[in-house]
Structures are given as C-alpha cells and as structure tokens.
Amino acid sequence: MSGTGFSLPIQVVEGGGLTAWLAEDHSVPVVSITWSWPGGAALDPRGQEGAARLAANLMTEGAGELDATAFADALQDEAIGLDFSADRDSFQGGFRALVPALPQAVRLARLAMTAPRFEPDAVARERARALAMVRRSLEGPQGRGARAFWAAGFPDHPAGRPTGGTEESLAALTVEQLRAALARHLRRAPGLLISASGAITADELAALLPALFGALPEGKVEDPPPLPEFRHFGTQVVPVASPQSAILFGQPGIPVNDPAWETAQLVLRILAGGGFTARLTHSIREERGLTYGIGAGLEVIFGQSVLAGSCATANARVGETLTVLRAEWKRMAESGPTAAEIEEAVAFLTGNQPLQFTDSRRTAAILLAMRRNGRPLDWLARRPERLAAITREQAAKVAARLLAPAGLSVTVAGQPEGL
Known part of the structure; x- marks a missing residue:
C-alpha cells in the first residue's frame, strides 16, 4: 500500500454456492466470520418496530437441544463470541473463535440460525431488557433528540422509526412475530454477504461455508422501500x-x-x-x-x-x-x-x-x-x-x-x- 507499507490481500472464496471474502492471517490462532442480510429494522411491519432486533438478541438464548444456560455454557467453554444484531438496514451475525473451537462455533451458529428456541422465560427477559433500554434512551436529551431528528428527516420511511422499537411495540410483540422477523432474513439467497479474517485458509473456509449456511432456506430477502432524500425540516x-x-x-x-x-x-x-x-x-x-x-x-x-x-x-x-x-x-x-x-x-x-x-x-x-x-x-x-x-x-x-x-x-x- 503506497506510502504506508501496509497491504491486505483479499481472497474471494466460493463454497456450497456461497461467496466470501477472506483476509488470511495466521499470526494469531483466531478466526472471525461475519455475515449480513439486507433489511433489518426496515422490514419490521408498522406496529412491530423492534421485532428484528429483539429476535436477533434471542437467537443465542437457547437453540436446538440447548436451553439458554446450556447454550451460554457451550460458548463459554470454548471461548466463542457469537452474536446477532439488527440495525436500520441490515441483519447481521458473526462469531470469533480459536482455531480448535471452529467446529463448535459453526455448530452453535448454525443451531442459532435454524433452531432458536424462543423459550418464554428468555423472551420475557430479553423483552424486559429491550424495554429498559428504550426507556433509558428517552430519559435524557440525546435519546429524545435522536428519535425526533430521524423521524423528522424520514417521516414516511422505516429509517425514521426507532430501530429498537417503542414501549408499545415491544410490549405487544408475539413469539410468532419474532419468528417471522427471522424468517424474513435468514436465507441462503443472493444478498447474504460473508467475510472472514484470521487463521483459516481459502480451502478451509470453502468447506466451512455450506456447513454454516447450508441448512438455511432458499429465497430472496424482501427489498426494503427505497430511501427518499433526507427531508429538510429547519x-x-x-x-x-x-x-x-x-x-x-x-x-x-x-x-x-x-x-x-x-x-x-x-x-x-x-x-x-x-x-x-x-x-x-x-x-x-x-x-x-x-x-x-x-x-x-x-x-x-x-x-x-x-x-x-x-x-x-x-x-x-x-x-x-x-x-x-x-x-x-x-x-x-x-x-x-x-x-x-x-x-x-x-x-x-x-x-x-x-x-x-x-x-x-x-x-x-x-x-x-x-x-x-x-x-x-x-x-x-x-x-x-x-x-x-x-x-x-x-x-x-x-x-x-x-x-x-x-x-x-x-x-x-x-x-x-x-x-
């Protein structure tokens, strides 16, 4: 890289009909993989604001045969960092793991995407946490101002709505609506973008991709409404x-x-x-x-x-x-x-x-x-x-x-x- 002595060779890796970008680096025995789908909070139906984010938070609260405690223990035992999130225009997932823990990281991430449990106590706990965050954000000027700023700039577009939801929408969300929020995103469709970095070769990543994403259903993620120009409101x-x-x-x-x-x-x-x-x-x-x-x-x-x-x-x-x-x-x-x-x-x-x-x-x-x-x-x-x-x-x-x-x-x- 001119003037810095820095370069980052990027490889394009294909496996199982999926494509990922890889920055290979074996200096530390750690691998990070992150991925995203378009949509995010923009696909939350009106009145269900916060559904995508709350559903994302619940994905690591138990999956498959593992309840919330067992799932958390499985991550902790192998020092795996796994998380999912939703922002204004995308739904994201990712993990970071030591090389020996990669098979377990893939297994747990796949379980979270294909068999989240949504147990009543976990839903109640995460809902209460989300409600507390919304209330806390509105206690001071910054949170109140931010909500008003985006609502005025995009009054007729999901970008103007609170990504984390409102007290009313969060309180009313059902488990069926949360599962539907995941179903709107978790596809093997075009639009699934994947990147990786760390101690993994291109061949190893190519083999990992179908193991991680192969069980997801096919189908295109719905396009969010086009973004209008930010509205001047004085x-x-x-x-x-x-x-x-x-x-x-x-x-x-x-x-x-x-x-x-x-x-x-x-x-x-x-x-x-x-x-x-x-x-x-x-x-x-x-x-x-x-x-x-x-x-x-x-x-x-x-x-x-x-x-x-x-x-x-x-x-x-x-x-x-x-x-x-x-x-x-x-x-x-x-x-x-x-x-x-x-x-x-x-x-x-x-x-x-x-x-x-x-x-x-x-x-x-x-x-x-x-x-x-x-x-x-x-x-x-x-x-x-x-x-x-x-x-x-x-x-x-x-x-x-x-x-x-x-x-x-x-x-x-x-x-x-x-x-």
Missing part, C-alpha cells in the same frame, strides 16, 4: 427538563458509490472530524468552551448517506453554539479547506489506515462493509493514492456541493435559550 425543539440541550444537525449526504465519496470524507474530517484540529472543535470547544465535543460524518444507510452530527451544550448557550456552527458550515461551503488542512488530513487518514486492522473481528467487519458498499477488491490498496490525488480545487467543489448551509436541519432537545 429547526425543531423537543422540550426536555435538563440543564443541557442535545443538538443534532444534518442534511442529505451522497451515495456510497459517488466518485466524490472520499473527497467528502476528507472535507468532513477537516470540518467536523475527530481531534482538536477540526474546525468545529476549534471554534466551538477550544475558542469558546461551548461544548465538550462535537463531530459530524456521513452515516451510511440503504446505500445512501445522511450527513449527521451532534453536540451538547448548556441551555443558555444553545443560540451561540448554533450561530458558530452555521458560520463554520457556511465558511467551508464557500471557501473549502486550505491546502495545509488537506495535507494534514490526508496524512492522518493514510497513516491511520493500518490501525483499523488490529484484530480479526475488525478486519472481517471492514471487509463486510466493503461488500455492502459495493467496493472492489483493491479499494483499500488504492486508497492512499486516491487520497493523495485530491486537490484543493476538488475539495472546494465537493464542500460547496455537500454543505448547503440553508439546508441544515437542527433538532434541539432540552430547554434551549437564544433560538
């Missing part, structure tokens, strides 16, 4: 009794396959990325002490993205914070980044890349994200040269296109002053 206030207000802001992003994707990431690194050199951090935190932290980035959903960010500040300083935020947003849109800022951001993004691959689980997750985003095999290898080729003129054009100050939508949850 500024909305969600009253919450709190000494601080949570501020969430955003506007439409760009598709993940847009040629300007990495230039947009570079611009946002300079404007709102991590570290104290970002313009928003410098102006809002360092110069004025208005917030402890602020950041924004492109949140990928349904192959598109939303440019979303957040911060928190004292109620009395909300108006000042938003004034500075909008001014910096406008300055970047009108003038773009400087050559020095671009050079520093390119150096950081290029030098930081190898640090994203410090363990097999993270590597497998990155490969899966590449597949979901339609990236080619050499995407990572060529990234440093693509970043180095970005000019100030290109960055300025993308900043002007991406950052429409008049199109910035803001949700403030708290008791704000100065609006």
Whole structure:
C-alpha cells in the first residue's frame, strides 16, 4: 500500500454456492466470520418496530437441544463470541473463535440460525431488557433528540422509526412475530454477504461455508422501500427538563458509490472530524468552551448517506453554539479547506489506515462493509493514492456541493435559550 507499507490481500472464496471474502492471517490462532442480510429494522411491519432486533438478541438464548444456560455454557467453554444484531438496514451475525473451537462455533451458529428456541422465560427477559433500554434512551436529551431528528428527516420511511422499537411495540410483540422477523432474513439467497479474517485458509473456509449456511432456506430477502432524500425540516425543539440541550444537525449526504465519496470524507474530517484540529472543535470547544465535543460524518444507510452530527451544550448557550456552527458550515461551503488542512488530513487518514486492522473481528467487519458498499477488491490498496490525488480545487467543489448551509436541519432537545 503506497506510502504506508501496509497491504491486505483479499481472497474471494466460493463454497456450497456461497461467496466470501477472506483476509488470511495466521499470526494469531483466531478466526472471525461475519455475515449480513439486507433489511433489518426496515422490514419490521408498522406496529412491530423492534421485532428484528429483539429476535436477533434471542437467537443465542437457547437453540436446538440447548436451553439458554446450556447454550451460554457451550460458548463459554470454548471461548466463542457469537452474536446477532439488527440495525436500520441490515441483519447481521458473526462469531470469533480459536482455531480448535471452529467446529463448535459453526455448530452453535448454525443451531442459532435454524433452531432458536424462543423459550418464554428468555423472551420475557430479553423483552424486559429491550424495554429498559428504550426507556433509558428517552430519559435524557440525546435519546429524545435522536428519535425526533430521524423521524423528522424520514417521516414516511422505516429509517425514521426507532430501530429498537417503542414501549408499545415491544410490549405487544408475539413469539410468532419474532419468528417471522427471522424468517424474513435468514436465507441462503443472493444478498447474504460473508467475510472472514484470521487463521483459516481459502480451502478451509470453502468447506466451512455450506456447513454454516447450508441448512438455511432458499429465497430472496424482501427489498426494503427505497430511501427518499433526507427531508429538510429547519429547526425543531423537543422540550426536555435538563440543564443541557442535545443538538443534532444534518442534511442529505451522497451515495456510497459517488466518485466524490472520499473527497467528502476528507472535507468532513477537516470540518467536523475527530481531534482538536477540526474546525468545529476549534471554534466551538477550544475558542469558546461551548461544548465538550462535537463531530459530524456521513452515516451510511440503504446505500445512501445522511450527513449527521451532534453536540451538547448548556441551555443558555444553545443560540451561540448554533450561530458558530452555521458560520463554520457556511465558511467551508464557500471557501473549502486550505491546502495545509488537506495535507494534514490526508496524512492522518493514510497513516491511520493500518490501525483499523488490529484484530480479526475488525478486519472481517471492514471487509463486510466493503461488500455492502459495493467496493472492489483493491479499494483499500488504492486508497492512499486516491487520497493523495485530491486537490484543493476538488475539495472546494465537493464542500460547496455537500454543505448547503440553508439546508441544515437542527433538532434541539432540552430547554434551549437564544433560538
């Protein structure tokens, strides 16, 4: 990899009619495999919000001949990490295991996908946990603000609904509805994306794939409704009794396959990325002490993205914070980044890349994200040269296109002053 000395050879492995991407590495005797289906919470019927996530949580609460305790003991005895999850637009599974424990990891993952038990006590326990999480998220400004922000941005699309469900929907979900949520996803169909990393060869992975997924039914996963553009809604206030207000802001992003994707990431690194050199951090935190932290980035959903960010500040300083935020947003849109800022951001993004691959689980997750985003095999290898080729003129054009100050939508949850 140019300029970093880092490379990640990726192999395409086929077995049992399935395809996986593999980053083979035998330096540590650990294997991570992760997979996903499209859909996720977007396929939850109206009134059944949270079904996919609750069903995912129940998959490791007993399966086949193993009740919840026996299943947990089987995982613990072999130090296997197995989990399933659902987010806005996908349903995911994965495990991490030592090489000698791979057969057991495959057996338990297959059981979880093909024969989850949904025992009454496990359902009650996981339902109570989900309800507690929903209630806790709505106790403070951040959770209340986030729910209102996404609902306003996508009022007529599942992306605007709470992924984890509501108190009403979670309380009403039946076991039949939870099983149906799994049936909507767990298929051997096209759309099942698989990636692996660690101490496993291509031949070994090819043999493992049908053992892991071969018992799943055939059939295509239902397509979620197409994502509309994030709707501009101006500024909305969600009253919450709190000494601080949570501020969430955003506007439409760009598709993940847009040629300007990495230039947009570079611009946002300079404007709102991590570290104290970002313009928003410098102006809002360092110069004025208005917030402890602020950041924004492109949140990928349904192959598109939303440019979303957040911060928190004292109620009395909300108006000042938003004034500075909008001014910096406008300055970047009108003038773009400087050559020095671009050079520093390119150096950081290029030098930081190898640090994203410090363990097999993270590597497998990155490969899966590449597949979901339609990236080619050499995407990572060529990234440093693509970043180095970005000019100030290109960055300025993308900043002007991406950052429409008049199109910035803001949700403030708290008791704000100065609006």
